[in-house]
Amino acid sequence: MNERIAYVNGSIVPESQATISIFDLGFQNGIGVFERTRTADGDLFRLDQHLARLNASLTMTRIDPGMSMAEIKRVTEDVAARNKPLRGPDGDYSVGHYISAVPGGQTAIPGGQATVVIFTEPIPFKSWARAYLDGCHVVTPSIRQMPMNVIDPKMKTTSRIHFHLGRLEAQLVDPEAIPLLLDENGNVCELAGHNFFIVKNGTLRTPPGEAILRGVTRDATLELAQKLGIPAEETTFQVYDVMNADEAFLTTTTKCIMPCSRINGRPIGTGKPGPVVERLEKGWAEIYGFDFVEQALRHLPDRQAARPEPGLTAV
């Protein structure tokens, strides 16, 4: 069979039939939590870390998935394995876990019922591959980051329309721009769906893991930096520091590490991806064993001209 399958509430179904009720409280009220794990050459990368964070989100929202984390892991591996052969050339998956409340099922109470969905979605490398070469553009919207005493951003909930609202504003400046959310004091927090780093005098700086999602890829990057001997700090900073940084980049599960070359229309540093980002990208391939840049670039029509063949890395 040629269709990917998904897990929905205890059953394996073809993706095209993977649906949830219109009465689901994840759909109706955003009462849900989720994770996105990527595959590398078809294999799950850092699944345990993603499931640990999923567990923390479930704890905070008191949603009872009705199955153990071990069961969720087993099902995830099963879904990923079944769909692995269906990847396209140079393809990989973003593996989604969505767990939401349903009405009548008081999921805050033991025994309550929840919607549990696990699926694989092809990563759209083509749509963003060019940004590995050019860097992406970040823009600060007027919308502020979600405060910790409303919906703590460390929880990965499905109530995140503020990211959409920020994106609408950023895209007024540049249709490709990604919104960089500030908190009410002007501290840089996170890009919608991505963590953010700057580089100044050879040191990485990224906001503390408080008013942001503590990204698994952010952790992977901090570990990588340590292995590569690149100093890194978790510290608050502001637009001033981004404007005057040498380099900047984002991290997220599907893109791993992607350079950010402009903020609010101005170049960051030279306005091109810089040497520290490149070192991290190469180091990723060496240490984590897959070259996400090379993989993405293969999806570009003009790939060969765009970037010299890497000599160091192999998927």
Next chain:
Amino acid sequence: MNERIAYVNGSIVPESQATISIFDLGFQNGIGVFERTRTADGDLFRLDQHLARLNASLTMTRIDPGMSMAEIKRVTEDVAARNKPLRGPDGDYSVGHYISAVPGGQTAIPGGQATVVIFTEPIPFKSWARAYLDGCHVVTPSIRQMPMNVIDPKMKTTSRIHFHLGRLEAQLVDPEAIPLLLDENGNVCELAGHNFFIVKNGTLRTPPGEAILRGVTRDATLELAQKLGIPAEETTFQVYDVMNADEAFLTTTTKCIMPCSRINGRPIGTGKPGPVVERLEKGWAEIYGFDFVEQALRHLPDRQAARPEPGLTAV
């Protein structure tokens, strides 16, 4: 046929088959807006006001439903009419509109695609009818109201897990309690899903229509008060004022007006529904033509003993 139908993306389907894709961005990211309109004896009450607010929510989120508000109205009336015969005794519907983004459909851009769902859901009168007699209990959680510069609460979006988080805290005090959300300065905002009023020296006070959802039932209540000669103010107030109020009540589409008799374990006024609430309830029946209290009480097993037959009103 005995099953209610729903409208999902252009089709009329039986409710049990009314589903949306697991890739819907309303489900995955809370990128959706909604309304809930009630029927009174099967007929839609203040549908135009609900659709006007729906339109305002769509404007702010730039979600394009792909159909005009007139079309949405027509479909709504059609769905309500088809399901009207299926109401149970003394039954009525909460009519839901949910419009959300889907991936690939850049709904912020004309021509983008959205999920549009319209359905009728029986109002669970039985679950809250007793509170018309006893009043409900409101509890202030530590979670704060959504700020206006993050997700303006005047938009009725589906990203509202903070209401769930507040409810979890309130229910630690009393499983029946409804959370009363304060803003970061301690101003009373709204109950999760309900507007809130206090009565002091014969005057209604309700928070201004700024950091809250501007409820259609809230408006109906303010209009009703004016018709009944009850003075009313939209003004900020704090827990102090609730603790020392004569009466309090909530408003919401399905419950209309419901007395609140306790806050944080303490009685408000006498700790019983008071004369102003009663006057509003009776006035509602006279002026808007349906007696929601009487209707709800009929769902109680011990209804007759609980409350004397009303003499004044008729549905």
Next chain:
Amino acid sequence: MNERIAYVNGSIVPESQATISIFDLGFQNGIGVFERTRTADGDLFRLDQHLARLNASLTMTRIDPGMSMAEIKRVTEDVAARNKPLRGPDGDYSVGHYISAVPGGQTAIPGGQATVVIFTEPIPFKSWARAYLDGCHVVTPSIRQMPMNVIDPKMKTTSRIHFHLGRLEAQLVDPEAIPLLLDENGNVCELAGHNFFIVKNGTLRTPPGEAILRGVTRDATLELAQKLGIPAEETTFQVYDVMNADEAFLTTTTKCIMPCSRINGRPIGTGKPGPVVERLEKGWAEIYGFDFVEQALRHLPDRQAARPEPGLTAV
């Protein structure tokens, strides 16, 4: 002589020689206050109100201009009278008062010395005339309004680079856009250098005179509305209300009343100047005796085609 003159520290000098020392603390530290009054057909409009506000700014900053308000008025009238003949066709002046501290002159102490500058500057009607026809575009930057407990915006000080910073962000969206500053809670405050009004259901709404400059033209507009029987409220509101308004407009000394037809790329109401703005514009000409729209449009090359001749008003 064909050159305009200006008053600088006690002397009347040709404008081209009107300079201040590089050591002036207005230049070096923004320790200054100012006013801008317009002429209508060469005559000063509401000068007394502007000087009253200037006096309030001097009081707060304890800058002693070394001359009485009556003297300042007399000099102003003199400067305006001398330069009146030098207006171009359909021309008028923005009359500037700038009073700043100088080092060594401890202007907070009686007897201290200040820089006092009074001049006339031709109003650049041509640069904005088209916006009377099309409406202008307002954009919300991430930069926030100056808080009242830092530099109270009711003082008209020369420390206002935040307006420039907001403008830089707004112009990323549209080079013609004017920044609409929000306070830290998301309340609409003012446009950089302009007050802001919306119209909803026939009523004007403008932010309270607290966290904004209390514009003389804002006052003139509120008085005008009262004379025309247009209800008006000074009340906080948010972007939601602008997005869903029927009309919007700005007020400022040199532009008087100018329609705002878009916010963040979206049309406000029909996206065209609306009937209430037009009524205010016409009422202004009738009651205050000059038709600023007509005057501005005469500066457009294609003026005749652009707008039907007004029948009601005369300068």
Next chain:
Amino acid sequence: MNERIAYVNGSIVPESQATISIFDLGFQNGIGVFERTRTADGDLFRLDQHLARLNASLTMTRIDPGMSMAEIKRVTEDVAARNKPLRGPDGDYSVGHYISAVPGGQTAIPGGQATVVIFTEPIPFKSWARAYLDGCHVVTPSIRQMPMNVIDPKMKTTSRIHFHLGRLEAQLVDPEAIPLLLDENGNVCELAGHNFFIVKNGTLRTPPGEAILRGVTRDATLELAQKLGIPAEETTFQVYDVMNADEAFLTTTTKCIMPCSRINGRPIGTGKPGPVVERLEKGWAEIYGFDFVEQALRHLPDRQAARPEPGLTAV
């Protein structure tokens, strides 16, 4: 010739003729940035650091000075060299760079025109020399520090009337007092125009380089402390910590390091300059090669009696 010269917009002019137009936007709207570098025995101290910060301020405000930083450096050195012989006995200069926007010159856009002024101003040692012996008095005004999301204090802009407003309040307590600005949470930020340090148990503490100007002298002091083996922390603290500190001092370009011996009328520590400040002062002379205390004291009439001759240092 006996008059100092200054650079103004491309020309070298006598200081008495160094003026700018009354239409300059630095003068009118505070749209400008600046630096102050001091000379030590006539030679520029840490000019490169000052120009680097100037460049960062220009980047943030998008003011284009129309000349490269290298050119600015060259002109600065030229101006300083020409004026060097005109210093008085024991004299030194505060070298000012002021770059501001002019109307019509859209300095945010490449090619725009700016005002560029470079000058030398004698440091008024006499006016503050005594404070090296007695320590100065800091007072907390009710005015709050400029927030980072309005005008980030890391930019050295000319919009700084809040420092003047704070000074007015502090001087009500003591005409010599310097205002110590707190942020809205009560954190100590900076003195108007100076950075602030406390000493507790032998360790220096100074607010983080976020909501303050990152002073060049602050950096010089932190480097000096490291060389002298004095531990130092960049950390938030409050009035409580100042009140209970062992010592306190300020840093600023022209005063270098000056003890602060009182806060809000109370002694800090012994109420006299303490051993750590003295060690820093002496260390400065040894390591940076000029004894700013000795130099300042020579300007006092009663210098000999006031302080024993230093044995360790020489200019």
Next chain:
Amino acid sequence: MNERIAYVNGSIVPESQATISIFDLGFQNGIGVFERTRTADGDLFRLDQHLARLNASLTMTRIDPGMSMAEIKRVTEDVAARNKPLRGPDGDYSVGHYISAVPGGQTAIPGGQATVVIFTEPIPFKSWARAYLDGCHVVTPSIRQMPMNVIDPKMKTTSRIHFHLGRLEAQLVDPEAIPLLLDENGNVCELAGHNFFIVKNGTLRTPPGEAILRGVTRDATLELAQKLGIPAEETTFQVYDVMNADEAFLTTTTKCIMPCSRINGRPIGTGKPGPVVERLEKGWAEIYGFDFVEQALRHLPDRQAARPEPGLTAV
């Protein structure tokens, strides 16, 4: 007997023996509420309003005084009556109610034990009488008003050391100054222990009854203004408005209405008590039946010279 008596926990005792345990939680932790009512010619003025507010404070803090409000009233009248003969010439009393928790007595729980103290204290007219002639001086400290979501200032609790802290700062400027507390946004709130009014263009303005104690004398003044046809608004305002007001005054139980003639060292209006304050003072005597100004001035040694005999009023 010549000693005043007081009520302490059920007993009438001579004032010199009126003590509480060192273990009282009012003394140890500020867990107490209080009222201060004044007598006019020995009779209690507006006792009912004071007791109503006391009751509201008890409700919020859940302190159970162990006696009904009617009993408290009866005891109060008894204490006042017994001490009435002991007033000095032109003397009156501040009658204090203090109710606090004691350890072991869980006063939040019905049946808990509290300390109840009721006493009369001679009003020290002499110490402030001169300010009726000269006006008092208000100074804004850096300390902020107590926020509503910490200890709501509408409760009259005994935890009020912030007033003392503000007073310490104000007295650095002037030993007679009274601190004017601002909230964190710079809104004028209240003087330590007094409400505050300004007069502008004949209208009274006083902060809304939200983030302040809702003074009984403030209410009496608002009622008085209404009777005298003086318009009044409850509205937020800032230091700017005080600096530019025509007059200002404070209200408090023992001083009734007292002019404020200076703020932060600057005159308010003419810097003398103005006509509106005078009208209120005279109106008070006429309508409430006692001339508090006249009474206070009689305590001044140089009373006759200080103020012309009033012709209008009689006690």
Next chain:
Amino acid sequence: MNERIAYVNGSIVPESQATISIFDLGFQNGIGVFERTRTADGDLFRLDQHLARLNASLTMTRIDPGMSMAEIKRVTEDVAARNKPLRGPDGDYSVGHYISAVPGGQTAIPGGQATVVIFTEPIPFKSWARAYLDGCHVVTPSIRQMPMNVIDPKMKTTSRIHFHLGRLEAQLVDPEAIPLLLDENGNVCELAGHNFFIVKNGTLRTPPGEAILRGVTRDATLELAQKLGIPAEETTFQVYDVMNADEAFLTTTTKCIMPCSRINGRPIGTGKPGPVVERLEKGWAEIYGFDFVEQALRHLPDRQAARPEPGLTAV
């Protein structure tokens, strides 16, 4: 004699006669500071640290106790020594210092008069001993922590009714619950009267010593951790981190270290006291020489069954 004595304003009196005037400003206005030191087997533990903090509180509030810190120490030791023989079996004291202002005594001015009280109070081990076995329950109230720019929590003042207000809310959830106060951004601050720690992956985390009381026991615990080789950080964290911690505990003078096993009804970690807390408890006994757990458990009727005899420690 069998009654404990106390020191009150210069005299040693039996505790039952230890009283203060009802006019004391500590009682009436919370204008006081205090300390609580414990004895261990009758001897004062870390008295110097407590007196140093008392001195800092006196400095901030400018209350002059009228005696030196050395005298206070001497009196304290005397009081403790006299009462030592009166301890019960396994008993110890909480030694209280309370210093407050009295009216007429302007304690901010040298020479002013203050109330000084020093006493010993038996520690009620029995009331909380069980929590060493089960852990206590912490609950987040809606009331917020006292801000640093109102009454800095680093001062130990007697104005602390907000702790009582928080306790009232927490006890709605569980009569044994202790309130965990959050600041307005949602950061965990302190329990009412206790500091708070979490343990994650073997590292202690406790909020920085800024917006909290810097507990002497908190310091003792951090020193202990260092001696035991347990890593510890002073860092902000939120409810999310507590919910997902491995262990949590509180510190306070009388309880030393006590496990916290639940937050808002949910178990922390296993919901039982964990190994790190136990290691700290045992380490305390070894290093500081008294086993507070063992001592407390001896006050339980069922002590033997509850916990195995410790082998390691001895008092």
